[in-house]
Amino acid sequence: MTERGSARVALTLEVTPEHTAAAQAALAPFAIHDYGGGKRLPKAWSRVRARPDGARGLLVHPRVDDPSALPEATRAACEALGGRWGQRELGELDPAVRVALFTVVFFSKSRDVPAPAPGLPPSWRRVLSNFHPAPVRVDGHDYASVEHCFQAAKASCSDRPELARGFRLGATGPSAVGSDPAAAKRAGGRGAYAKAGASLDVEAWAKAREGAMERALAARWQQQPLFRAVLEATAGFALLHFERSGARSFWGGSLHRDTGQAQGENRLGRMLMALRDGA
Numbered sequence: 001m002t003e004r005g006s007a008r009v010a011l012t013l014e015v016t017p018e019h020t021a022a023a024q025a026a027l028a029p030f031a032i033h034d035y036g037g038g039k040r041l042p043k044a045w046s047r048v049r050a051r052p053d054g055a056r057g058l059l060v061h062p063r064v065d066d067p068s069a070l071p072e073a074t075r076a077a078c079e080a081l082g083g084r085w086g087q088r089e090l091g092e093l094d095p096a097v098r099v100a101l102f103t104v105v106f107f108s109k110s111r112d113v114p115a116p117a118p119g120l121p122p123s124w125r126r127v128l129s130n131f132h133p134a135p136v137r138v139d140g141h142d143y144a145s146v147e148h149c150f151q152a153a154k155a156s157c158s159d160r161p162e163l164a165r166g167f168r169l170g171a172t173g174p175s176a177v178g179s180d181p182a183a184a185k186r187a188g189g190r191g192a193y194a195k196a197g198a199s200l201d202v203e204a205w206a207k208a209r210e211g212a213m214e215r216a217l218a219a220r221w222q223q224q225p226l227f228r229a230v231l232e233a234t235a236g237f238a239l240l241h242f243e244r245s246g247a248r249s250f251w252g253g254s255l256h257r258d259t260g261q262a263q264g265e266n267r268l269g270r271m272l273m274a275l276r277d278g279a
């Protein structure tokens, strides 16, 4: 994807419908989107493939605007399918396809995909998740992950604020959470609070949670070179933190299965984009 004048353009490859899957596979190493969790394509994508003239399928590639910039083997594979290269203004594409193509969907279980920049691991999308196991220091305390730090801040808004200590790196004793970020999330959940006889000040936490998340993410940005490199490599793409609760999610969301549009508040994705873009 590049800027041309003020219009953004995408590389397109038109192939016969029966060759669409093969052409898509040839381009896959350079695509960093995953169509909403990788399980299904939005229906809008099939609409583009089955255009009324029926003769040709359309593939759109967001990473490059010039076929000669693709590695020789990929170009040859696509051209062997009788594909025709072109460029489209993004405005010409179905809006749902545009969203799906230019959105990086991530969470703790995102599968490996080729990296968007040299030197980054195939697990790069999981690095964007708060569950990524990488130590972070916030307000003088060390945590095994951002999730630990976030759940500690939540405990501070309860009637047992001392429970926050259990989320710190190296904590011992009965309230120690351990180093697994998923365990930290569970320890900050309703069941765990009930078991510990603790009660959350819901109003106080509703006011504090975004600030707590922003502080933890700013610390990651400062302290973790891999996180920063991954985030920088997503420049120009929207970031959507995948959550199954979709439209009802506060921290994340999902791509709507029929329309391909992003749904959910996606506060986490928005905070990451703000850090990356210096907003």
Ligand SMILES: Nc1c(N[C@@H]2O[C@H](COP(=O)(O)O)[C@@H](O)[C@H]2O)[nH]c(=O)[nH]c1=O
Binding pocket: 106, 107, 108, 109, 129, 130, 131, 147, 150, 185, 188, 189, 241, 251, 268
């Ligand atoms: N459940 C989940 C994630 N959810 C994380 O949980 C936190 C919100 O916690 P709470 O406000 O207590 O519900 C927030 O950090 C969000 O990113 N993240 C992931 O990558 N993978 C998951 O499976």
